[in-house]
Amino acid sequence: MGARTLFDKVWAAHEVVAETPDTPAVLYIDLHLIHEVTSPQAFSVLKGLKLPVRRPDRTLATMDHSTPTSTEQVFGNVPIKVDAAARQVRQLEQNAAEFGVELFGMRDSRRGIVHVISPELGATQPGMTIVCGDSHTSTHGAFGALAFGIGTTEVGHVFATQSLLQRKPKTFAVNVEGRLRPGVTAKDLILAVIGKIGVSGGTGHVFEYRGSAIRALSMDERMTVCNMSIEAGARAGMIAPDDITFAYLEGKPRAPKGVAWNTALARWRMLATDTGAEFDAALDIDASSLEPMITYGTNPGMVLPIGATIPDNAGDVIFDKALRYMGFHGGDAMLGKPVDVVFIGSCTNGRLADLQAAAHILKDRKVAPGVHLLIVPGSQTIKREAEAAGYAEIFKAAGADWRESGCSMCLGMNGDTVGAGQYSISTSNRNFEGRQGVGARTLLASPFTAAASAVRGRITDPREML
């Protein structure tokens, strides 16, 4: 067998039936993550066909998208404000009980955003295939897993057969060499990649992030990078597992133990792309040239170094429409623009390292008058860790709103929304029109940039405050 990529190895190990010109491959799925929004209709299909969940032991459920973040609604006696969301939560509770699926429910100390809790539990492991009815499933690729988002019909397929019909995607090497400069984060790196490739540049491909800058990233940072692969159109993003990966996983509740750990390690060490393996496409990025990045338009590819000015493409109808929505003009500087809301959280930047970055900026500082800073941990575990580390005290002293975990203002399903016309600096992943609320104007940035801008009430280069 010739030199193979990480992706090729994981794909080959999960082919139950190989693809032919007439039929897609049957691909085995090791881990199926589910949540309340994209699972109800799939459970209904099972009920209609009188089928069980084939492998409940390979299925993990939680609730994150529509769940409230206010402590009174999660733990108190205040009912969930959004009725339909409350119904979805109840339905997942019923479905999980009926089909024997393990559920990290509303008041479970391990609940959180699905892409945050699975790594935290050690359920996400190198070499696995992982799917979820959520496009940010690409997050788990940080561990050298092949992880991708699926629709609800496919959620039903995995329930019934623990497999999916898939055509083999192409491979795309994203080579990032050099070192990120102080104040420039994994979020800035991935925003820069999307800016270069464009929001559809990765369509049909699986990314593998490679090079010295990637190797130097922590697991939290690698998850941020892989998380946004989908924003460049890629189905998945992967990073070869290494000692940083193994150190993260060792001792996690669901990671292998004892002899099984050693066996797994030996297997995981074989996963990295072989020397000489070929990719279908490639992009080279110099990490040392990167600056803190911020979006200015209505998709994540409309992104700039924070000190830059908005390009002037007057006459380009679609570009003009995006700027009109944002209330910006070609030639405007991004620095100094006013901010109404700042959101720090999400499966992109809601992990402990992100909260630590925010705390670093917010320590002994105050949120600017009139700015609402909402900080939502990615999981209840991270919430406890942030409280133990003193970050939560820093946030509260600064005047931030510190909440229970969930997807929250990333997509505003649970009632945590940004008002029409308001500007929100958000550490989440999508600046689409209306994503954070009807008429909301979202600017994507790193936790450093978000926290610094909350303090000044204006778009701020965080390097001035480090």
Place this chain on the structure above:
Amino acid sequence: MEPVGRVHSRTVVIPSSNIDTDQIIPARFLTTTTKDGLGSQLFADWRYRADGTPNPDFALNRPEARGAHVLVAGRNFGCGSSREHAPWALLDYGFRAVISTEIADIFRGNSLKNGLLPIVVDEPTSRWLLENPGADVDIDLEAARLTLPTGLSVTFPIEAFARHCLLNGIDELGYLRSKIADIERYEAAQAT
């Protein structure tokens, strides 16, 4: 699933590129637990004004859009979230096909599984369609061919198995379940 073979219809054009699934069906409508009734919320934030009345400037609200089953859109349609509510909403509204120069991966897969045809065409064909809203087009899935009223006819790529399932009304889950013996063998081999 009902077999899908031919779609003959006028087009509606939304020329924007990168139309994401948050535009097709905003997240606040995802609290449903069924697939039904999403058509009234399709493109909600573009289709309705803040007071809930229809925005007369939006393509779907123009009188000539009535009864059209084919949506023509700019490059990279359906990017973003994996929500299958997007094709459910388009189908519930009455669309049977979407034409663009690029269609995002997850949306394309979701569409094929529900009988909505994702049709990728070349730049000149797309330009003609974008410039001629309301054109009568014919989509022949069997031949994988799109014919314009000018007589120009182009083939479009479509995955062979998905096409077979659509033409014959086959549910992919049925096919996948026919592979259970292979899946059991795979699982047994992994366990040893």
